[in-house]
Amino acid sequence: MDCEVLAIGSELLMGQVVDTNSSWIGERLAAAGIACYHQTKVGDNHARIVAALRVALGRAGAVICCGGLGPTQDDITREAIAEVMGVPMRRDPDVEVALAERFKGRDFPPTNYKQADVPIGASIIRPVIGTAPGLICPVRVPVLGPAGEKVIYAVPGVPAEMREMVDGAVVADLVRRSGERATIRSRFLRVWGVPESKVAQIVAPRLEALEGSGTTIAFLASAIEGVRVRVTTRAVGDDAEAKAEHALDAEEAQLRSLLGEAVGGVGTEGLELVVGRSLVRAGLRLAVAESLTGGMVGARLTSVPGASDWFAGGVVAYGSDVKRSLLGVGPGPVVSEQAAKQMALGVAHLLGADVGLSLTGVAGPGTQDDQPAGTVFVGLAGLPADRAATGPDALAVRATRLTLRGQRPLVREQATTQALDYLRRALG
């Protein structure tokens, strides 16, 4: 059994409200092992809702309609469903009584009783939070697709009311109709420091190996989030959950062996969380000296609650004079490996931190110190690994050069991510 989602409301099409309901329903359907291949938005127009329902029922065994169940003139979902079912409406006395109870003593426009109208043959999902009942509407559609009974569910557009009904009555009814115990599970591996196309090349053997299996791999990339490699698997049977987890564990192991240290975390673990965890483990406190990023590295690190356990703070050395007076950058260009090293050492010293991370570079537009936009140096001072190499007394320091493409905002975002990844890899 597969199920489509039809979100109803002109405000969704005009971008005045973002349709988050469909995404949420899609996630719940996936968790229940019910495939969802199409989600559609349509406005408050009777003919178009009817046509969209027919298109959806021509493809899928079930449709969840979201929105248009309220008491006002533009709430026309009930009527559209009745037309698709080919039945008239009846007024449900129980719902009528429940509505009257609910609004007792309040100014209650009689149009509210519209919410008690039900297409004949449909059953009712009683609301707990709101006033609008949901509907389960069986439809015979011999001409549109495979013959037999299909189903339309109608739920309110108010997210809390919708969630209550989908997680309760709707998913239960779908699972009952599908007669199959199935589950769909996903896991994200977080990859940093490798571009999306390169990640795809590295894991290409796995995509081939998985061809035709119940497991798939996909990629999502952004300058802030890095590359997320999504593994999705579908399992059936009484032990579907356990089988799915097992398949994900096995595929994660395969991907980790291919991607190595490029994998920094799983799920929602951002780079800042992974770095913080490594610092806590090593018992180190970090300070950051930023130039072209102006505070973006500090902002990301402090997005983690409890960051004060491992983050002392930093210096935004935007003017060259600040780099020299506060951080001890010597004569010569401030966009250089030498300056990055001095900044990393300087900020660790100034803030009394164990480790100093620094960035200096050219965000653009335009050049600086004869360096083109996108040239960035990242410095790192005080790591135990380096200290062992240079002797216990000297504060060891290393640096790297990045060459970044894109306009100013993208250069700054990439510099932030890559500096954090440089630290992550150095912490091991």
Next chain:
Amino acid sequence: MDCEVLAIGSELLMGQVVDTNSSWIGERLAAAGIACYHQTKVGDNHARIVAALRVALGRAGAVICCGGLGPTQDDITREAIAEVMGVPMRRDPDVEVALAERFKGRDFPPTNYKQADVPIGASIIRPVIGTAPGLICPVRVPVLGPAGEKVIYAVPGVPAEMREMVDGAVVADLVRRSGERATIRSRFLRVWGVPESKVAQIVAPRLEALEGSGTTIAFLASAIEGVRVRVTTRAVGDDAEAKAEHALDAEEAQLRSLLGEAVGGVGTEGLELVVGRSLVRAGLRLAVAESLTGGMVGARLTSVPGASDWFAGGVVAYGSDVKRSLLGVGPGPVVSEQAAKQMALGVAHLLGADVGLSLTGVAGPGTQDDQPAGTVFVGLAGLPADRAATGPDALAVRATRLTLRGQRPLVREQATTQALDYLRRALG
């Protein structure tokens, strides 16, 4: 001419990513006077993308496809469009050269050249930010609906890359095809320091006055952007552009008289740009001391190209020890008006800046110094206005207390915006 939106990506159906692109495109189409009656999401499946394109072209004159233009194996939009067009693909030599240029000197998997594949008959939208070109694909669909030429646009799923192409080539091409000599122009007034509901109340008389005219007012609010009051006007005829500009000028004047100093700028002018302009005008250089925001204020200020003319840098004093040792915060709680004043003075002194801005507070979760999450103090030192009041030698200082609602990310964003607005209003 009406236009549908088809968002492509299995992650959209499974709720792992919320499809905000369709909403954004819907808003832009509405602003351009182009009707959008359906928006659909479909997964990374060739047959289903082809079928969804055919359904959409059966209903509408144009379809914007969003996503699936990247270099990896699951990017299959190009192939699906070629099938709907009934044409083979060609490899575009110009795009190939542009891709090679872009990745010169980097490890560049040959699969990236897939992005140079173009269905024969399609024209190319060159990317500015990203690497994936967009496509304009004319389709002859005599059997599906009204005969004649329809069109499929393909744009990337990365929001910034998508926006650049939709706002540029796609809307222009749609307007040209629709053949009407009309223009729709919008102007945004940027309002800070006043909540959206209050802004709506203040400008309510204008909404009434504009009823039935070709001009409308709408509100968009966010913690970072403040409240944007959008004035949209539609004009027709040969002098449509001039008429529209005139209507916008007139309405801007009306709104400014109602909103007063709450209006900080127009269009894309962020708070950081307005503050920078005021500092340049006053010949002042700023330094910032941040605690709970961890660098977010500095990051926003340095998003403005040329910020080094008026921004020296700052100190991220995340640990209390850093506030005391570097910024001279005395004994007593660090979340206090007193500490905010000391931080503002301290950072101006330390960096040799004219003006110091500071933030100290509780981002949450949990309390600090017995203050609940959302308590923030903002300090401001060295303004000429204050100096005149206290005598020329003393560095005058003021502070304010904010009480912010919401969770950690929202508290930090609001604190950043309100601190910048405090500075904006003080600079006058």
